Amino acid sequence: RKEVEQDPGPFNVPEGATVAFNCTYSNSASQSFFWYRQDCRKEPKLLMSVYSSGNEDGRFTAQLNRASQYISLLIRDSKLSDSATYLCVVNDGANNLFFGTGTRLTVIP
Amino acid sequence: NAGVTQTPKFQVLKTGQSMTLQCAQDMNHEYMSWYRQDPGMGLRLIHYSVGAGITDQGEVPNGYNVSRSTTEDFPLRLLSAAPSQTSVYFCASSYLGLAGLKTQYFGPGTRLLVL
Numbered sequence: 623r624k625e626v627e628q629d630p631g632p633f634n635v636p637e638g639a640t641v642a643f644n645c646t647y648s649n650s651a652s653q654s655f656f657w658y659r660q661d662c663r664k665e666p667k668l669l670m671s672v673y674s675s676g677n678e679d680g681r682f683t684a685q686l687n688r689a690s691q692y693i694s695l696l697i698r699d700s701k702l703s704d705s706a707t708y709l710c711v712v713n714d715g716a717n718n719l720f721f722g723t724g725t726r727l728t729v730i731p
Numbered sequence: 732n733a734g735v736t737q738t739p740k741f742q743v744l745k746t747g748q749s750m751t752l753q754c755a756q757d758m759n760h761e762y763m764s765w766y767r768q769d770p771g772m773g774l775r776l777i778h779y780s781v782g783a784g785i786t787d788q789g790e791v792p793n794g795y796n797v798s799r800s801t802t803e804d805f806p807l808r809l810l811s812a813a814p815s816q817t818s819v820y821f822c823a824s825s826y827l828g829l830a831g832l833k834t835q836y837f838g839p840g841t842r843l844l845v846l
Contacts, residue, residue: 626773654832665821665837666774709773713832717762717781718789721774 625649628710628722636730639700643725645693645710653715655686657695660707660724669695669708700729732757737822737838744812744845752807752841754822762825762832763805764789765797767818768840774821780805781827812845819843 628645635641647655655672670677672684672693683696693710710722738753756763764779766789776789780799794816796808805824809816822838 630771656834658835665839666835667837668834671834711835717779717787717827717832718776719764719832719835721766723771723773 624722625720626710626712626722628725630723630725632726632728634728634730635700637700637702639729640696640698641700641727642697643695643708643710643727645695645722647691647693647710647712647720649712649714649720650688650691651715652691652712654713655693656711656713657682657684657693658709658711658721660709662706666709666721697727700727702729702731705729734758735822735824735836735838737820737841739841740839741842742844744809744843746813746845748812750809750812752809752820752822752843754805754807754838755803756805756822756824756836757803758824758836759802760824760836761802761827763799764823764835765795765805765807766821766823767791767816768821769818777807777820809843812843814845817843817845 657669658666659669660666672686676685681698685694707724707726709724735756765777766774778797780786820841823835825835826833
């Protein structure tokens with residue numbers, strides 16, 4: 623079983639739409655959680671950390687459900703510039719980061 | 732700050748050749764790591780280091796060596812290249828926090844093709 627599992631998509635949504643991505647992780651001892659964004663042929667960059675109480679950064683909202691071992695990312699009012707692959711990332715509390723395979727989003731004009 | 736730099740950007744090797752991928756960071760991060768990214772597999776940790784003189788294996792260490800003689804540099808050596816090592820390699824660095832790793836800063840990647 624993979625440490626982190628994501629729906630690979632692709633998700634094709636019109637501009638202005640709301641889209642949600644989900645991610646599950648297998649290690650209940652995981653300590654910290656992140657969403658990274660990766661543009662085509664570029665390196666991953668941190669989008670936001672995910673906190674137990676949920677957190678928001680502009681149009682982006684992240685949620686964590688420790689009981690279900692589930693992380694989500696909601697993007698409101700999608701922009702063309704949001705087109706990218708979104709990586710769910712989990713830290714096991716030691717020195718290991720586990721990456722999901724990514725969910726590809728394309729925002730259509 | 733240059734952040735995390737990697738060289739080369741592209742490399743073609745023949746099976747059996749050896750080479751070193753260079754990685755450097757100027758943020759004084761304790762933690763440095765190497766990942767490979769393959770289609771459908773996500774990023775997988777090869778080796779990591781929590782400080783100069785300390786290295787450890789990640790998920791897929793076979794065929795690779797690392798060393799950390801300074802805080803800034805963390806080279807990855809391919810001992811005898813194989814076609815299965817064709818991939819995109821990313822170096823990353825971060826601070827270490829009490830509750831685990833903090834934000835990872837990635838280099839631009841090295842695209843390696845082994846024939």
